[in-house]
Amino acid sequence: MTTPTLSIRDLTVDIPTRHGVLRPVNGVSYDIAPGEILGVVGESGAGKSMAGNAVIGLLNPPAHIASGEIHLNGTRIDHLKGDAMRRLRGKDIGMVFQDPLTSLNPLLKIGDQLTETMLAHLDISAQDARKRAIAALEEVGIPGAAQRVDSYPHEFSGGMRQRVVIALALCAEPSLIIADEPTTALDVSVQAQIIALLKKLCRERGTAVMLITHDMGVIAEAADRVAVMYAGQLAELGPVREVLAAPVHPYTDGLMGSTPLASRGKDRLHQIPGAMPRLDALPTGCAFHPRCPRAQDDCTQDPGPRIADGAGRAACFHPITREAVA
Amino acid sequence: MPLVNIRNLTRIFDVSKPWLNRVIERRPKALLTAVSDVSFEIEEKTVYALVGESGSGKSTIGKMLVGLLPPSEGAVEIRDIDLARETDAAKIDSIRSDIQMIFQDPYASLNPRWRVRDIIAEPVAARGDDTKGLAEKLLEQVGLAARDAGKFPHEFSGGQRQRICIARALASEPKLIVCDEPTSALDVSVQAQVLNLMSDLKDEFGLTYLFISHDLTVVQHMADRIGVLYLGRLVEEADPDTLFDAPKHPYTQMLLAAAPKLDGFGREIAPPTGEIPDPINPPPGCAYNPRCPLAQDICRTKRPELRTVGNARVACHMVD
Numbered sequence: 001m002t003t004p005t006l007s008i009r010d011l012t013v014d015i016p017t018r019h020g021v022l023r024p025v026n027g028v029s030y031d032i033a034p035g036e037i038l039g040v041v042g043e044s045g046a047g048k049s050m051a052g053n054a055v056i057g058l059l060n061p062p063a064h065i066a067s068g069e070i071h072l073n074g075t076r077i078d079h080l081k082g083d084a085m086r087r088l089r090g091k092d093i094g095m096v097f098q099d100p101l102t103s104l105n106p107l108l109k110i111g112d113q114l115t116e117t118m119l120a121h122l123d124i125s126a127q128d129a130r131k132r133a134i135a136a137l138e139e140v141g142i143p144g145a146a147q148r149v150d151s152y153p154h155e156f157s158g159g160m161r162q163r164v165v166i167a168l169a170l171c172a173e174p175s176l177i178i179a180d181e182p183t184t185a186l187d188v189s190v191q192a193q194i195i196a197l198l199k200k201l202c203r204e205r206g207t208a209v210m211l212i213t214h215d216m217g218v219i220a221e222a223a224d225r226v227a228v229m230y231a232g233q234l235a236e237l238g239p240v241r242e243v244l245a246a247p248v249h250p251y252t253d254g255l256m257g258s259t260p261l262a263s264r265g266k267d268r269l270h271q272i273p274g275a276m277p278r279l280d281a282l283p284t285g286c287a288f289h290p291r292c293p294r295a296q297d298d299c300t301q302d303p304g305p306r307i308a309d310g311a312g313r314a315a316c317f318h319p320i321t322r323e324a325v326a
Numbered sequence: 327m328p329l330v331n332i333r334n335l336t337r338i339f340d341v342s343k344p345w346l347n348r349v350i351e352r353r354p355k356a357l358l359t360a361v362s363d364v365s366f367e368i369e370e371k372t373v374y375a376l377v378g379e380s381g382s383g384k385s386t387i388g389k390m391l392v393g394l395l396p397p398s399e400g401a402v403e404i405r406d407i408d409l410a411r412e413t414d415a416a417k418i419d420s421i422r423s424d425i426q427m428i429f430q431d432p433y434a435s436l437n438p439r440w441r442v443r444d445i446i447a448e449p450v451a452a453r454g455d456d457t458k459g460l461a462e463k464l465l466e467q468v469g470l471a472a473r474d475a476g477k478f479p480h481e482f483s484g485g486q487r488q489r490i491c492i493a494r495a496l497a498s499e500p501k502l503i504v505c506d507e508p509t510s511a512l513d514v515s516v517q518a519q520v521l522n523l524m525s526d527l528k529d530e531f532g533l534t535y536l537f538i539s540h541d542l543t544v545v546q547h548m549a550d551r552i553g554v555l556y557l558g559r560l561v562e563e564a565d566p567d568t569l570f571d572a573p574k575h576p577y578t579q580m581l582l583a584a585a586p587k588l589d590g591f592g593r594e595i596a597p598p599t600g601e602i603p604d605p606i607n608p609p610p611g612c613a614y615n616p617r618c619p620l621a622q623d624i625c626r627t628k629r630p631e632l633r634t635v636g637n638a639r640v641a642c643h644m645v646d
Contacts, residue, residue: 043513043514043515043516044484044513157601158380159601160601187379187380187540187602188379188540188542188581188584188585189379189580189581189584189597189598189601190379190601191584191586192583192584192585192586192595192597192598193597193598195586195597196594196595196597197597199594214513214514215586216514216588217543217585217586217587217588217590218586220586220587220588220589220590220591220593221586221587221590221591221592221593240591241591244588244589244591245589245591254515255514255515256588257518258514258515258517258518259514259518259543259588260518260521260543260544260546260547261543261588268522268525269518269521269522269547270518271515271518271519271522272515272518275483275485275515275516276513
């Protein structure tokens, strides 16, 4: 078996506060293979972005990795600090954020931003860097790249800006891209363009992508596998086709039921009662049990089985069984 | 008789630079046409949805409907009364209290220094009516507890805040509620709760909604009739079944194809080309012609009229 590009084992992130320790990411484990797109879904506060930030070393203190390991291409990176992490960031891991306007420097031409990244990480001359910057812009589909390389970010539309951000993430040829809600700020037609671009780059370059989003539709179309997170824990992990079409964790099932779907017509939407618990008031046992239709006594006491420990696809005592479903 | 009758509604914003800059740089005035000659009707006790991408003018229409913006041309008539031109104060007041609005961001639309009781009762208090017990009753109707009336907005989650916004909108017993992206800021499971609540309240109070959204699945779920906007123009209008089963306008077809599908595993679509053009200098003829696969010469010169085709109304030269 080939080494996964990214391997997260039992990752736990803690935020010490005056009122005790909050745990936004709690024992999460997953791998991403080269050329694979892993979708990470969950509602706000589920810890999906926090896990991504932990990988790239961008946790804001006092948040820190309390335990667990992160391996990139077989090398452990979670304990790296300062310069070592900085060399990794941008070079081996590229990042695409939600808002393309705030992730570009408004005072620098985009060409300068691209060459700056390449000169910092790659051993090439300024002329070569400029050539590669133009090539990178062409690759992400910016028309007239040779002229546009000297434009400022405000001269681009939202979709074009996100393309520039993707070019920026790609220019040092990283093996992993973390895309945190890359299409949330974009219109539907532009979103389709950006998803198609991400898939193409992933396929052609063998780049692994961690696609963090709350949009199940985006996950269905873009991801190969999906990790569903709830209250800092992994609820379900598996191939996207299986998880979305026949979820076994009651939370995934509820989430799919809440999404308005063409086939369901105008019936009432399925509701998950209540809301996600706050991190300082997590219930004992399984974090989902107060909202879970399948909860039994053991769910209220024991945190439940974990996927990494061989519990299969879902971290649940009473997963939905689907023998009947073909 | 329809509750709302919107006729040839147009809104133009002046986005010119200051006068002195224009004189020095010899530039003409820059006029942005946000809404261009839009006409539609909303029947009582139905949900009319406006969909479109950013810059399509859907929020501007909503604001003109509630009277937050005056139209540049055309008219919004509610029960045959045109708010922008009516001079009888009593008639204006009676219509005003019939219209309420729910905004997208429940964090920005509640005053953080007011207690929930005062926020909810304000539309009624502003008329000088008795508000005793009103907030408590409404809170229970939207699925919160009566004792929440004494709390401040920061004590609630996003979904609960949107419920407070809905309670406030219901306080003056309106007929029509304009909902501008009411669930865009909410998570999927909370969105389902709020959408269900809105459907229940509609049946209970006989409400009419103008539902503004960019989310096609939400619109399909909620609407009785859907209007698709592109660059401030109504390009297609139909009931959900007709629109989603057989979209007629090429823009609607593109929009539906581009929307992510829950069962679209590994779907490879040719992504749509181009972007929404600059509304200050819209293309001549049909606004969609630079991106349209069907465009002919006539599309580049003559703007298509909205005409009835089957159950739908479509503004396209190429549809018959």
